[in-house]
Amino acid sequence: MTTIAQAVSCIDGYDPDALRVDKAAEAIRACLVPVSETELVPIRLAPGRILAQEIVPAIDVPGHDNSAMDGYAVRSADLSSPREVLLKQIGSAFAGRAFKDEIQKGQCVRIMTGAVMPRGADTVVVQEVCRAEGDRVTVPPGQKAGQNVRAAGEDLKAGVPVLEPGRALVAADIGLIASLGIGEVAVKRRLRVAFFSTGDELASIGAPLKEGQVYDSNRYTLHGMLARLGVEIQDLGVVRDDPAALEAAFRKAAASADAVITTGGVSVGEADFIRQLMAKLGEVLFWKIAMRPGRPMAFGRIGGAFLFGLPGNPVAVMVTFYQFVREALLVLSGAAGTEIPLLSAVSSQSIRKVPGRTEYQRGVVYRDGGGWKARVTGQQGSGVLRSMSEANCFIVLEHERGNVQAGEMVQVQLFEGLA
Ligand code: AMP
Ligand code: MG
Numbered sequence: 564m565t566t567i568a569q570a571v572s573c574i575d576g577y578d579p580d581a582l583r584v585d586k587a588a589e590a591i592r593a594c595l596v597p598v599s600e601t602e603l604v605p606i607r608l609a610p611g612r613i614l615a616q617e618i619v620p621a622i623d624v625p626g627h628d629n630s631a632m633d634g635y636a637v638r639s640a641d642l643s644s645p646r647e648v649l650l651k652q653i654g655s656a657f658a659g660r661a662f663k664d665e666i667q668k669g670q671c672v673r674i675m676t677g678a679v680m681p682r683g684a685d686t687v688v689v690q691e692v693c694r695a696e697g698d699r700v701t702v703p704p705g706q707k708a709g710q711n712v713r714a715a716g717e718d719l720k721a722g723v724p725v726l727e728p729g730r731a732l733v734a735a736d737i738g739l740i741a742s743l744g745i746g747e748v749a750v751k752r753r754l755r756v757a758f759f760s761t762g763d764e765l766a767s768i769g770a771p772l773k774e775g776q777v778y779d780s781n782r783y784t785l786h787g788m789l790a791r792l793g794v795e796i797q798d799l800g801v802v803r804d805d806p807a808a809l810e811a812a813f814r815k816a817a818a819s820a821d822a823v824i825t826t827g828g829v830s831v832g833e834a835d836f837i838r839q840l841m842a843k844l845g846e847v848l849f850w851k852i853a854m855r856p857g858r859p860m861a862f863g864r865i866g867g868a869f870l871f872g873l874p875g876n877p878v879a880v881m882v883t884f885y886q887f888v889r890e891a892l893l894v895l896s897g898a899a900g901t902e903i904p905l906l907s908a909v910s911s912q913s914i915r916k917v918p919g920r921t922e923y924q925r926g927v928v929y930r931d932g933g934g935w936k937a938r939v940t941g942q943q944g945s946g947v948l949r950s951m952s953e954a955n956c957f958i959v960l961e962h963e964r965g966n967v968q969a970g971e972m973v974q975v976q977l978f979e980g981l982a
Contacts, residue, residue: 567846567863570594582852583962584886584921590848591862591887595869597897598821600752606740609732611793612750613897618726623716624742628680630656632711635693635700636674636684638666639708652698656681671700680712687711719743729899751897754792757820757868758785759799759812761828762875767801780948781826781873781880788884792892804828806840813844817865821895824888827875829859837861837872847872853920853962856945857883869895876945882923885957885976905959905974908937914967916960925954928975937975955979 570593571577576586601615630636636656642648650671656662658677665682666672672681673690680687686708694701719725719742726736732750740748765779766772779801789796797820802812809828816823828837834849841847847863847870857879861872869891873883885903893901908928916922925940940953956975960967967973 565594567594567848571848579848580851582850584852584854585962587850587852587860587862588887588890591891592894594862594864595891595894597895598751598754601749602752603747604750605747606737606745609737609740609748609750610734612732612753613893614726614730614732614736614748615728615751615897616749617724617728618740618743618745618748619724620719620721620743622719622743623721624719625713625715625717628715629658629713630674630676630678630680630687630711631713632687632689633675634673634687634689634691634711635671635702636662636666636681637671637686637688637702637706638668638683639686639706641669642686642702642704642706642708645704647704648702650700650702652695652700654681671702685709685712727899729897731893731898731900754794754822754892754896755797755820756789756794756822756824756892757797757799757816758782758789758824758826759816760801760826760875761804761809762801763804765801765827780877781875784877784881784948785824785826785884788881788889789892792889792896794892794896804833806836809837810840810844813840813865813870817845817868817870820868822869822871822888822892823865824871824873824884826873826880829861829872829874831859834859834861841865841870845870852883854882854886855920855922857886857923860887862887874945877948878925878945878951881948881951882957886923903976905976907972908935908975910958910967910969910971910973911936911938913969914939914958914960914973916964916966918963918965921962922960924958924960925950926956926958926975927954928956928977937973 571590574590652673653670654662655673656678657675661679662672662681666684688702688706692703760779760781764776766776799812799816802808845863845865847861850860851858852860857874859874860883863870871888873880890901926937928935928937937958940950943950956977959974
């Protein structure tokens with residue numbers, strides 16, 4: 564097995580004391596090994612799971628040419644006249660109840676949306692433009708051959724793969740799979756993720772706050788973020804800044820999880836004894852990342868588990884989670900295509916920014932007239948969790964960028980997606 568040190572040594576520009584965000588992400592990616600075990604699940608339980616098989620249709624969808632409209636199925640050859648044409652209706656075709664005979668020259672069939680095209684017919688004329696009297700149907704000129712017909716296989720073609728392994732399944736995928744008559748699919752097993760908070764100042768919910776204590780919020784934020792990823796969650800509580808307690812917690816977490824997330828204890832004042840502890844337990848790198856918030860971070864491996872040692876500040880926890888851990892957990896889960904889209908918006912205000920680090924300002928993207936603008940949510944301190952709660956996006960200020968003037972374009976990462 565390659566060590567983490569070996570993997571990161573190949574990364575151009577790797578500097579643990581001033582690590583660019585993109586390099587940190589690259590370093591993490593270089594080390595990750597996705598889970599290999601799979602399981603079969605009913606498709607109803609598959610949204611959010613990572614597909615572990617290729618989906619190859621055994622059938623065409625739709626299985627037959629069929630009508631896209633309510634109207635009349637006709638032979639386009641009968642409509643070559645520049646004037647209206649009189650046809651004889653010889654029957655009706657309903658969805659699920661095909662019309663059996665072939666239509667001949669001068670004939671048509673009344674047809675409903677989804678009904679299989681009768682043999683001989685290649686075109687549907689919508690009912691609104693036709694005039695019917697008894698079995699005589701008058702069709703106006705100007706119809707296009709093949710119009711209003713859905714071709715067999717236009718959605719899915721037998722033998723042509725439609726979904727690849729690594730796909731994080733969304734509702735539309737589940738529908739596609741169902742349209743093939745497939746009821747269960749192979750997915751990667753769920754990733755097991757354990758986490759705990761560290762800090763002597765932390766009180767758990769339910770206990771009264773003593774002098775100088777704060778309630779542990781990080782575990783709840785983490786729980787919320789992990790729940791969205793569909794991983795198995797193991798909450799190991801609060802651990803004191805005590806080497807023996809921390810060692811026991813790390814051992815326990817690493818024994819049962821694929822990934823362990825901790826918060827707190829990686830800042831300069833605290834890192835030393837954690838560093839010694841980590842060296843004893845596994846291989847862990849301590850990074851100073853050129854970002855704000857979230858500068859210190861530890862990454863490594865303890866036993867079979869990858870470790871993400873996040874800073875303690877509540878906003879830094881969320882930023883480092885979204886910028887590094889989320890993607891890493893998806894990759895470990897076997898997902899492909901995990902990048903968060905960066906969109907552009909006009910900054911409605913000036914924003915102070917120092918070149919040489921990537922900043923993740925908490926922002927609100929809002930509609931302004933015809934376009935979308937972004938503004939910062941109030942105070943941006945890394946302990947001000949309200950700045951996250953009020954935000955609907957990160958305003959990502961790139962590494963090299965300096966101050967932003969009002970009216971300049973900025974990049975944003977939206978918190979919410981549809982699927
Ligand atoms: P640390 O990284 O351990 O030095 O913590 C940095 C700051 O984050 C300190 O002000 C801590 O009190 C705060 N903090 C650490 N862990 C938590 C937590 N689990 N919940 C809320 N605040 C925390
Ligand atoms: Mg601490």
